[in-house]
Amino acid sequence: MDSLTLDLDKGLQQLLARTLGNENRIVYPLTRRASIKDIIESLHIPHTEVGAIVLNGAEKPFHHIPAAGEHLVLYSFPAGTDVTRPTVLRPEPLTACTFMVDINVGKLARLLRMAGIDTRYDPQQSEADLALHAVADNRILLSRNRDLLRRKIITWAHLVRAEQPEEQLLEVITLFGLQEMIRPFSRCLECNTMLEPVRKSAILHRLEPLTRKYYHIFRRCPDCDRIYWQGSHQQHMGETMEQVLSTMHKE
Numbered sequence: 001m002d003s004l005t006l007d008l009d010k011g012l013q014q015l016l017a018r019t020l021g022n023e024n025r026i027v028y029p030l031t032r033r034a035s036i037k038d039i040i041e042s043l044h045i046p047h048t049e050v051g052a053i054v055l056n057g058a059e060k061p062f063h064h065i066p067a068a069g070e071h072l073v074l075y076s077f078p079a080g081t082d083v084t085r086p087t088v089l090r091p092e093p094l095t096a097c098t099f100m101v102d103i104n105v106g107k108l109a110r111l112l113r114m115a116g117i118d119t120r121y122d123p124q125q126s127e128a129d130l131a132l133h134a135v136a137d138n139r140i141l142l143s144r145n146r147d148l149l150r151r152k153i154i155t156w157a158h159l160v161r162a163e164q165p166e167e168q169l170l171e172v173i174t175l176f177g178l179q180e181m182i183r184p185f186s187r188c189l190e191c192n193t194m195l196e197p198v199r200k201s202a203i204l205h206r207l208e209p210l211t212r213k214y215y216h217i218f219r220r221c222p223d224c225d226r227i228y229w230q231g232s233h234q235q236h237m238g239e240t241m242e243q244v245l246s247t248m249h250k251e
């Protein structure tokens, strides 16, 4: 029977259906005329996870239809992927690295906002709306739901691998090279709006006695009116960020 050979890098091997095992080479039976995108998804790998498809040293687009005997190498996204750079698979890059978070990684939304990274999260949205809004808003969709990421309209997404929210934050920061973009205490954790400085005297009446006594630098969300201070809350943010950054330095 006609077949083609697919080599998968480590990041993609992890996503293979269990029945195929963790093989780095797959001999794929060519029983029908299919695009490489269809073939990849028949292996249960969302197209969003593939960063490059290479045939004899040349990159191929998703609509490439492999011929019998072809030997293709499939690569996942490397650490530090720059989404503002065009590639063969994604010729229209994003202008900025912003995110839309699915409910199955909901806690990640708050952590990304803690880091000051623009992150939209609306747990009430249906799967279809989530996909539509991510695309309309030019946001990278973060999810653990493979079926969602397989949707045709989605170009930019990431199947989150880690299970713990802090590890997920680290995974996203490392993958998209966001280390330099981290700005704790800059964004509202509840609604994603950029915080504005506010004078202590203007909000004094809203502060608990101890907060009033010990903290002096405050910011306010112009949208939902929440007040943040460089205090206990900020300290928690700082610890999480410190953890994330120290893990990075070790690598």
Ligand SMILES: [Zn+2]
Pocket (backbone or CB within 6 Å): 188, 189, 190, 191, 192, 193, 221, 222, 223, 224, 225, 226
């Ligand atoms: Zn807010």
